[in-house]
Amino acid sequence: MTDNKLLEVEHLTMRFGGLVAIDDLSFTANTREITAIIGPNGAGKTTVFNCLTGFYVPTEGRLTLHANDGPRLLERTEGFRIPRNNGVARTFQNIRLFTGMTVLENLIVAQHNRLMEASAFSIAGLFNLGRYARAEKEAIEKAKFWLNKVGLYDQADWSAGNLPYGSQRRLEIARAMCTDPSLLCLDEPAAGLNPRESAELNILLQSIRDDQGVGCLLIEHDMSVVMQISDHVIVLDYGRKIADGNPEAVKNDPAVIRAYLGEEEDDELPPEVAADLNVDPNAH
Numbered sequence: 566m567t568d569n570k571l572l573e574v575e576h577l578t579m580r581f582g583g584l585v586a587i588d589d590l591s592f593t594a595n596t597r598e599i600t601a602i603i604g605p606n607g608a609g610k611t612t613v614f615n616c617l618t619g620f621y622v623p624t625e626g627r628l629t630l631h632a633n634d635g636p637r638l639l640e641r642t643e644g645f646r647i648p649r650n651n652g653v654a655r656t657f658q659n660i661r662l663f664t665g666m667t668v669l670e671n672l673i674v675a676q677h678n679r680l681m682e683a684s685a686f687s688i689a690g691l692f693n694l695g696r697y698a699r700a701e702k703e704a705i706e707k708a709k710f711w712l713n714k715v716g717l718y719d720q721a722d723w724s725a726g727n728l729p730y731g732s733q734r735r736l737e738i739a740r741a742m743c744t745d746p747s748l749l750c751l752d753e754p755a756a757g758l759n760p761r762e763s764a765e766l767n768i769l770l771q772s773i774r775d776d777q778g779v780g781c782l783l784i785e786h787d788m789s790v791v792m793q794i795s796d797h798v799i800v801l802d803y804g805r806k807i808a809d810g811n812p813e814a815v816k817n818d819p820a821v822i823r824a825y826l827g828e829e830e831d832d833e834l835p836p837e838v839a840a841d842l843n844v845d846p847n848a849h
């Protein structure tokens with residue numbers, strides 16, 4: 566067992582009726598590392614996130630988060646308590662901001678739990694000005710820090726729904742970071758980004774890993790992002806793990822290349838995926 570082990574997934578299985586979306590999956594993710602989960606469409610990647618973040622209760626398996634004060638079993642924690650009690654935050658494949666609120670408000674709402682604690686969960690607590698005012702000031706400072714970090718300081722008062730698409734993606738990451746997670750789960754953060762935005766995203770995620778010391782789990786189809794910033798890559802196919810290792814080893818693994826190419830004669834890899842996996846897109 567390494568000292569920096571953050572997440573341990575053991576024998577995770579998730580069935581939906583007769584469909585086995587995740588089949589006996591085990592892997593570990595470390596703190597201060599980016600662990601990518603890749604695989605073809607329908608491989609079960611988002612289902613892993615949904616199990617980790619309490620959206621689904623796994624059919625079988627154990628999900629242990631090694632928090633500073635000891636191990637926590639995520640599958641036994643009520644979903645809504647997972648961010649607050651266990652320090653797991655996520656972003657979504659389809660962006661889910663509070664579009665009617667401002668950019669700043671999105672980041673303050675993310676700190677609701679801490680503010681409620683400062684209010685002692687009562688109106689009277691709100692008038693305990695010292696404690697609540699201090700917590701509110703800290704919440705605003707944290708929001709400002711992340712607005713700067715994701716380059717949205719000047720748009721703080723914009724309605725979140727009016728931000729361009731790439732900015733909405735960055736705001737979602739900032740919102741997740743305002744909960745002070747130890748594990749950040751990112752579901753296709755580069756989807757729909759142009760190459761410049763993708764490059765900026767790489768820098769942001771590396772900084773979250775290196776400067777904030779957070780462990781990141783990354784689902785991503787953009788292989789240029791995966792191969793450039795991941796420390797560790799796990800490959801799923803039909804819910805099973807078919808490879809687990811560093812990016813270089815994984816991209817040369819025949820099982821991975823086969824999973825992306827498929828078995829059909831007319832299957833072709835998109836050129837950019839082929840380039841990143843080091844294969845001839847027309848090879849069979």
Ligand SMILES: Nc1ncnc2c1ncn2[C@@H]1O[C@H](COP(=O)(O)OP(=O)(O)OP(=O)(O)O)[C@@H](O)[C@H]1O
Pocket residue numbers: 581584586604605606607608609610611612613
């Ligand atoms: N709530 C659900 N009910 C029934 N089947 C589900 C449910 N959620 C996921 N599935 C099925 O589980 C399988 C894995 O889905 P999942 O969304 O996890 O794949 P994925 O690897 O994230 O795919 P993509 O890359 O397309 O997002 C799919 O066959 C999907 O249809």
